[in-house]
Amino acid sequence: MNINAMRARQSRPSVARVYSYVLGGRDNYGVDKNVGDYFMGDLPGSEQLAITNREAVLRAVQSMAADGIRQFIDMGCGLPAEQNVHEVVRRQQPDARVVYVDNDPFVVAHGRALLAVDDGIEMVEGDVSKTSWIREHPAVARLIDFEEPVGLLFAVTLSFLEDEEDPAGVVKYWAAQVPAGSRIYLSHFRSGRTREAVATERKILEAFGHGRWRTDEEIDALFGDLELLEPGVTPCVKWRPVSDATVHELSIWEEMIVSGMARKG
Numbered sequence: 001m002n003i004n005a006m007r008a009r010q011s012r013p014s015v016a017r018v019y020s021y022v023l024g025g026r027d028n029y030g031v032d033k034n035v036g037d038y039f040m041g042d043l044p045g046s047e048q049l050a051i052t053n054r055e056a057v058l059r060a061v062q063s064m065a066a067d068g069i070r071q072f073i074d075m076g077c078g079l080p081a082e083q084n085v086h087e088v089v090r091r092q093q094p095d096a097r098v099v100y101v102d103n104d105p106f107v108v109a110h111g112r113a114l115l116a117v118d119d120g121i122e123m124v125e126g127d128v129s130k131t132s133w134i135r136e137h138p139a140v141a142r143l144i145d146f147e148e149p150v151g152l153l154f155a156v157t158l159s160f161l162e163d164e165e166d167p168a169g170v171v172k173y174w175a176a177q178v179p180a181g182s183r184i185y186l187s188h189f190r191s192g193r194t195r196e197a198v199a200t201e202r203k204i205l206e207a208f209g210h211g212r213w214r215t216d217e218e219i220d221a222l223f224g225d226l227e228l229l230e231p232g233v234t235p236c237v238k239w240r241p242v243s244d245a246t247v248h249e250l251s252i253w254e255e256m257i258v259s260g261m262a263r264k265g
């Protein structure tokens, strides 16, 4: 990378780096820390958005693997984390294949070094809104058998698509590509329910400049006519919790991000 590209990268916060910072990661710059520190300092508790989301993603892939899914496409995968999708699914499905997709070159560079560790895993630089481009990518053709159920992940990613990028159309496209038995998991920021939600949405959009938080009705609509699995669309912290101990009266932050999983019938 040349010096100008490096400077440009370091001068603007990236959603992947801020999210990773809030989760305790070390691959970030000062601009990312500033945004992360704002959330943790000025909106105390807001780190629960990242934490409860990440924990639910891992429970979702664990559940897909338990149901026999052996191939995954993780759309907007983010920076390598403490536990990654391939590591979690391979505990149950040792031969599982994973294609990680992200549009952030910083994520792609780290993902190629730390996630794509064998020939069952690929890291693709791509924009989730460019569905057919991803579908036709050689990495997808090599690793994903579209005759076999696929696990599709859109964890928070669709919150970073504008309406014009047609997030519901993205889900619909992929649902049409995969066979019966496939699973589609997504999580999404929930708009405007509290003063804190309005402040957080404003800060996220100001920092990253792209996307939209959506109402419950709009998030439900992202699933189209797919069959939603239990427990439906619910705050991430309540999405198939590991124990009843995690089911308590939710904080405003825990209420601010929801997830759901559908099965293609």
Ligand SMILES: C[S@@+](CC[C@H](N)C(=O)[O-])C[C@H]1O[C@@H](n2cnc3c(N)ncnc32)[C@H](O)[C@@H]1O
Residues within 6 Å of the ligand: 015, 016, 019, 053, 054, 057, 075, 076, 077, 078, 079, 101, 102, 103, 104, 107, 126, 127, 128, 129, 154, 155, 156, 157, 160, 161
């Ligand atoms: C908040 S992180 C979530 C990471 C991971 N999915 C998770 O939930 O733990 C959102 C990720 O989506 C990526 N992203 C945002 N818009 C995207 C787009 N249009 N195409 C691909 N990736 C995108 C960002 O670069 C970032 O890595």
